[in-house]
Amino acid sequence: MCKKCLITYSSITGNTEKVALRFKETFERKGWQCDIFKVRKNAEDILRPPFDIPSYDFVCAGSGLRAHLPYNEILNMLRGFRTGMDPRIALRFRDETIPYIAEPVPEIPPHKDPRIDHRKIILGPDSPKAVVFITYAGYEFGPREAEPAIQLLSLELEHIGFQCVGHFCCPGKYVNDPMPQTFHGDIRDRPNERDLRTAQMFIEEKLEETADQA
Numbered sequence: 488m489c490k491k492c493l494i495t496y497s498s499i500t501g502n503t504e505k506v507a508l509r510f511k512e513t514f515e516r517k518g519w520q521c522d523i524f525k526v527r528k529n530a531e532d533i534l535r536p537p538f539d540i541p542s543y544d545f546v547c548a549g550s551g552l553r554a555h556l557p558y559n560e561i562l563n564m565l566r567g568f569r570t571g572m573d574p575r576i577a578l579r580f581r582d583e584t585i586p587y588i589a590e591p592v593p594e595i596p597p598h599k600d601p602r603i604d605h606r607k608i609i610l611g612p613d614s615p616k617a618v619v620f621i622t623y624a625g626y627e628f629g630p631r632e633a634e635p636a637i638q639l640l641s642l643e644l645e646h647i648g649f650q651c652v653g654h655f656c657c658p659g660k661y662v663n664d665p666m667p668q669t670f671h672g673d674i675r676d677r678p679n680e681r682d683l684r685t686a687q688m689f690i691e692e693k694l695e696e697t698a699d700q701a
């Protein structure tokens with residue numbers, strides 16, 4: 488039976504989407520069944536994503552950055568899988584909510600109290616695998632600016648049982664100005680074909696590595 492991959496991502500200006508689509512092509516060329524789900528801004532579907540994440544052998548989660556962080560949509564959707572609850576319940580502990588969702592926040596089910604529902608998670612060779620992908624501008628520090636987002640998305644994925652085996656990041660166009668004084672200089676054409684070929688090779692390598700471990 489062919490293996491199943493999920494690519495889920497948020498992309499406001501389309502840069503991360505280009506990487507997501509190249510990932511999909513690569514998985515399919517390697518014989519995988521690949522579902523792709525864009526987590527849209529201002530959409531209530533993050534409460535009820537149309538897929539069952541534990542049914543996948545491999546997950547790729549991606550986002551652009553705003554103010555150093557991945558987009559809330561993808562984070563909140565993954566948080567929902569992590570807690571098995573409406574992500575707004577977890578957000579309440581940070582005095583945050585998801586303003587565009589009109590339906591009331593449900594009560595915490597008694598058997599799901601997030602203050603006590605903790606357990607040690609140990610991931611191993613049998614755990615399904617995941618990768619994170621980020622597009623970013625990195626004007627000041629370059630790739631370092633993507634690190635907090637990579638860590639955050641990886642942690643959410645590991646919480647739901649997917650062992651993160653790597654990350655891909657590349658610059659993504661921000662403003663329509665060459666900005667030669669910045670870390671990466673002119674990124675108006677990024678991600679370009681070279682970035683996308685690197686994205687493709689990244690997935691090919693990860694599939695070889697994980698097949699070797701199987």
Ligand SMILES: Cc1cc2nc3c(=O)[nH]c(=O)nc-3n(C[C@H](O)[C@H](O)[C@H](O)COP(=O)(O)O)c2cc1C
Binds near residue numbers: 554624625
């Ligand atoms: C309002 C705004 C804030 C941004 N903040 C950051 C940031 O803090 N760090 C960074 O490296 N890039 C930042 N960027 C650049 C985007 O992360 C980058 O263009 C990314 O490729 C966008 O992805 P998308 O097209 O998939 O939405 C910002 C872009 C916008 C429009």
